[in-house]
Amino acid sequence: MSTSQTVKHHQQLTQLYLALSQCNQAIVQSHDKQALFEKICRIIVDFGHAKLAWVGVVSPESKQVKVAAAFGSGLEYLSKITISADPHTPNGRGPCGLAIAHDQPYWVQDFQTNPIAALWHASASEFSWKAAAFLPLHCEAKVVACLSLYTSEEQAFDPDTQRLLIDMVANIDFALDRFAVQQERTRYQESLLASEQRAQLVMENALDAIINMDAAGFIIEWNLAAERIFGHKRVDVVGRSLGEVIVPPAYRDAHNRGLQRLQRSGESRLLGRSIEIAAMRGDGSEFPVELTIIEIERSGERYYSAFLRDITVRKEAEQRIQYLANYDALTGLPNRNLLTERVTVEIERAWAHDGQFALMFLDLDHFKDVNDSLGHRYGDSLLVELTKRFQSLVRPEDTICRLGGDEFVFLLAGAGHDVAQEIVERLLKAIEQPLVIDQYQLAITASVGIAIYPEDGLDMESLQRNADVAMYRTKKESRNGYRFFSNQMQIQTARHLQLVNALRQAIALGQLAVYYQPQMDLATHKLVGVEALLRWQHPTLGAVSPAEFIPLAESSGLIISIGSWVLEQAVQQVRHWQQAGIDAICVSVNLSSVQFRNPGLPALIQQILQRYDVAPQFLELELTEGVALENPEGAVNMMDTLDKLGIRMSIDDFGTGYSSLSYLKKFKVGRLKIDQSFVRDISTDDEDKAIVIAIIHLARSLGLKTIAEGVETAEQKAFLLSHGCDEIQGYLLSKPMPSEQATAFLLKHQ
Ligand SMILES: Nc1nc2c(ncn2[C@@H]2O[C@H](COP(=O)(O)O[C@H]3[C@@H](O)[C@H](n4cnc5c(=O)[nH]c(N)nc54)O[C@@H]3COP(=O)(O)O)[C@@H](O)[C@H]2O)c(=O)[nH]1
Secondary structure, eight states: OOHHHHHHHHHHHHHHHHHHHHHHHHHHHOSSHHHHHHHHHHHHHHHHOOSEEEEEEEOTTTOEEEEEEEEESOHHHHHHOOEESOTTSGGGSSHHHHHHHHTSOEEESSTTTOGGGGGGHHHHHHTTOOEEEEEEEEETTEEEEEEEEEESSTTOOOHHHHHHHHHHHHHHHHHHHHHHHHHHHHHHHHHHHHHHHHHHHHHHHOSSEEEEEETTSBEEEEOHHHHHHHOOOHHHHTTSBHHHHHSOHHHHHHHHHHHHHHHHHSOOSSBTOEEEEEEEOTTSOEEEEEEEEEEEEETTEEEEEEEEEEOHHHHHHHHHHHHHHHBOTTTOOBOHHHHHHHHHHHHHHHHHHTOOEEEEEEEETTHHHHHHHHOHHHHHHHHHHHHHHHHHHSOTTOEEEEEETTEEEEEETTOOHHHHHHHHHHHHHHHHSOEEETTEEEOOOEEEEEEEETTTOSSHHHHHHHHHHHHHHHHHHTSSEEEEOOHHHHHHHHHHHHHHHHHTTTTTTTOEEEEEEEEEETTTOOEEEEEEEEEEEETTTEEEOHHHHHHHHHHHTTHHHHHHHHHHHHHHHHHHHHHTTOOSOEEEEEOOHHHHHOTTHHHHHHHHHHHTTOOGGGEEEEEEHHHHHHSHHHHHHHHHHHHHTTOEEEEEEETSSOOOHHHHHHSOOSEEEEOHHHHHTTTTOHHHHHHHHHHHHHHHHTTOEEEEEOOOSHHHHHHHHHTTOOEEESTTTOOOBOHHHHHHHHHHHO
């Protein structure tokens, strides 16, 4: 190198050192990379004798290099070019792109001729650039930008210059790292601030009480919800122990023990779990809360956040639901659910100690009448009043349950037959005492059935079923009384079930038949009628008595279809007889109360009579006293309607029931049938004689005829004739006969 060249080189290096020192000052003074890039470009041009310097930032996604800062001549050149760092595109394979892609400085000492810079030769000659350098800039060890500088001299970047520029770039890299750290720190601080502000907002607007404590359990934060829920102001509680402020005295020891364990071992059964506990308000009142505690570690210190929700309303609702699930809303008595639980406990107890207990079913007699006549309000009041009486009569260990309606069940703990009997008699006596509700004096009775564990059942279901069976037996036989369950009842219940099931199909299977028993006028000795009597011949059960199956047909509702069928058979039979020349015979058909209450009865009878073209006076309906007197007003109306249709009616089994003479006068009946129980011993029993004579006189005074049933002997017949009885029916004449036999009988005796 010549002397002049050496001097020039020396000057050039001096300039570059100056540029490096300026650059370092710029690094110290700049607060962000944009400002730094701008200063760097200016320094390189001003002190480094470059014609142009620019910094291009690489987009991580598109790899496009965008000018971030530039200084020097030929700035317009930068607006024309597109540079990329993607080596798959032509402008990505230039010196700038390669420097970025390979992460290495790229020195182009002959910029106007070097083929790598071919795309930029024209611009280079336009702006007289001879050499150029491209140096990747880094941030956190990644290439993020490129510093490009152009000189007017070829071969401008000798090794010393290159080293100085590389040092400069290393310093810029250091500055970029620092900016990144600062930026990250600023972002973190901003987000920390934001999250603290958010946390504060959440805390103050939370519906739940949020209480922060230090590790010793002293309150450090107390939000607005805590003020509202506990009735303590923040200023009054911060610094105080949580236990002292919100834990009721009864639980404070336990709270303190838990806190000590937490301090000792860092463990608590409460941490991170949600539990329900009792808390205390400022006024000392206790209330239930749901509590969750979490642990927070801040700068090596442990803190605790307690979240507390007032669950008073929820607890009350739960208690109400629990109550409704187990108690009857009207009387407050346990319901079936609770009874089941208590019976289960009682069974376990009795099983373990070889003990016993009683289950008692109580059903009020004719309670429906109270509801129907006075309204449900009175029905309800009656149940409530009776409940009070029951409660005063049982022992504390007993359970009274209302199943619904007028059905009560008593679980008499440890009670055997004698205790149960003593209690039920007390109860029945108490029920009988009239109850005064408003202006009404109500008299009611009850029917009770009792089953004893273990003889009448080992489980709730069988005890309940058997007590029910016994109760129904009481209802059927007497009402206002009680029965203990017996095996006989069980057998009967099973038979009843069997009969009802068989009866359902009896008509369809042709098992039913109507028999006819003749009736004779005592004065004329002429046959005046027949009674239609139903017979059931079952293939395996044999002949089933109507005395047994008619009540079952009534209680199961089957009597409606069976009764209609009997009516139709009887009327059809009359038609056949009339066609056969037997024309003065009236058929009497027994009518059950269920049929008699059916408003469709008159229309049904009319249809049947029309269908067989039989005049109404050839049909008589036999009603028992009970049927007629169950609802006398309704009976009078029904009888009036039937009477208007020309149908005859009689009162069956007269004398066995309680006859109201005032109603009897209003009933449109033509005959009273003297019950066979009075006829049976008429020759020997003076009382029966007197009753029969009285019935005959009564009938006569009301303008009614009398017919005696069950007449078996000539003696009975003679007695009845001598006392003015009009007609007789009984084995003396004939037993009930099937249709053909009855036809032959009538033909023979007419
Ligand atoms: N609702 C309906 N009830 C009916 C119907 N068919 C019959 N019944 C009722 O069933 C009860 C029993 O009837 P039954 O076994 O037929 O007994 C009747 C006669 O057979 C019997 N009787 C007749 N004469 C004598 C006699 O001289 N001695 C004697 N020991 N028994 C005799 O008496 C019963 C008469 O019944 P009733 O006149 O109706 O009181 C019975 O209550 C029938 O009413 C039906 O279709 N529907």
